[in-house]
Amino acid sequence: MKKTIAVITSGGDAPGMNACIRAIVLTANRFGHQVIGFKHGYNGLIENEKVLLSPFDVQHTIQLGGTILKSARCLAFTTDKGLIAAVENLNKNEVDALVVIGGDGSLRGLDRLQKHWDGQVIGVPGTIDNDLNGTDNTIGYQTAIDTALDSIDKLRDTADAFERIFLVEVMGRHAGFIALASAVASGAEQALFPESIDDPHTELESIVQHVECLRQVKGKSSIIMVIAEHLWPGGVSDLAETLTNQIGIECRPCILGHIQRGGAPVAYDRILATKLGSYAVEIINEGQSGVMVGEINNRQCAHKLNYVYSEQKELDPYLVKIQQNLFDVVQCLNLSKK
Numbered sequence: 001m002k003k004t005i006a007v008i009t010s011g012g013d014a015p016g017m018n019a020c021i022r023a024i025v026l027t028a029n030r031f032g033h034q035v036i037g038f039k040h041g042y043n044g045l046i047e048n049e050k051v052l053l054s055p056f057d058v059q060h061t062i063q064l065g066g067t068i069l070k071s072a073r074c075l076a077f078t079t080d081k082g083l084i085a086a087v088e089n090l091n092k093n094e095v096d097a098l099v100v101i102g103g104d105g106s107l108r109g110l111d112r113l114q115k116h117w118d119g120q121v122i123g124v125p126g127t128i129d130n131d132l133n134g135t136d137n138t139i140g141y142q143t144a145i146d147t148a149l150d151s152i153d154k155l156r157d158t159a160d161a162f163e164r165i166f167l168v169e170v171m172g173r174h175a176g177f178i179a180l181a182s183a184v185a186s187g188a189e190q191a192l193f194p195e196s197i198d199d200p201h202t203e204l205e206s207i208v209q210h211v212e213c214l215r216q217v218k219g220k221s222s223i224i225m226v227i228a229e230h231l232w233p234g235g236v237s238d239l240a241e242t243l244t245n246q247i248g249i250e251c252r253p254c255i256l257g258h259i260q261r262g263g264a265p266v267a268y269d270r271i272l273a274t275k276l277g278s279y280a281v282e283i284i285n286e287g288q289s290g291v292m293v294g295e296i297n298n299r300q301c302a303h304k305l306n307y308v309y310s311e312q313k314e315l316d317p318y319l320v321k322i323q324q325n326l327f328d329v330v331q332c333l334n335l336s337k338k
């Protein structure tokens, strides 16, 4: 049966969203479905801001960062009035299935929508934060790590030249995936992320001790600390100032910010986005609804929407352990004293 499939990109944009839109359009076209793109996330559904998407419209977009459909956060969609307007426009356009490419908030919104709309709803994990269950990687995460890594490598050059201490803030809202991965890959001497720290202020003493021990072990040498955003009240600038005062060595802050959301998607994200976009259309054909598509151990899968966002996704415990062990200088010093 030929269907009308609507697609939006919502919340923080992520490299690979275009590759996913492309895969949805090309796969849908193969089955004779029509695709409507609504623009600016859920705002487009409420305002009926739409564009028909043909294979021609998505050609040569696989390599582009950002999203050709634009993205946004949309407070109105969280209200009953906004939700009703969105449902009315979906019905008015005779949409059979809605695909939302976005993060946990977008998928929460989609879960709410499905209770008020009869069409099929399918989520696709698109966020640099990787904070969704039901998939090993979200679209954009691998690119964000590489982007952060590129900057941290450059910081290391200048940090080494001046033998300085840098505190680098990376994104991740309430999840430490980008912080942990970019810290391990860059050889950062310290990684601080929400999953490893309950109350940052009670950790200050151990952070200070860690830096002092590093200086003792490594001599006057550069130190890179990767810190997840929102971890330290006042951010890395405040932490850098606090550390500078405590240890008497100047610590410099560096906030990578939205640079981590941009750029061409790496091959992994292009391929993942292509697989998940195609798979989303395939399960629409099967009549599925209320699920997010994902990939676990290289196998495509679909999990209920409320499963993917309800629980905090676990970091790789082995990676957490070795990041801590490799730079457990406090223990090194204690052992060398024995």
Ligand SMILES: Nc1ncnc2c1ncn2[C@@H]1O[C@H](COP(=O)(O)OP(=O)(O)O)[C@@H](O)[C@H]1O
Pocket: 010, 011, 012, 042, 072, 073, 074, 075, 076, 077, 078, 102, 103, 104, 105, 106, 107, 108, 109, 110, 112, 127
């Ligand atoms: N609990 C919710 N109910 C309805 N809509 C929501 C809910 N949470 C988020 N949304 C919608 O999804 C949008 C994107 O969510 P947000 O958390 O900002 O980004 P992301 O999807 O990238 O995590 C929000 O602006 C809002 O329109």
Ligand SMILES: O=P(O)(O)OC[C@H]1O[C@](O)(COP(=O)(O)O)[C@@H](O)[C@@H]1O
Pocket: 011, 012, 013, 102, 103, 104, 105, 126, 127, 128, 129, 171, 172, 173, 229, 261
């Ligand atoms: O661009 P904004 O609205 O300031 O949002 C910043 C947030 O968006 C992100 O880049 C992506 O998060 P989401 O995918 O959940 O929107 C977070 O890492 C960051 O905290």
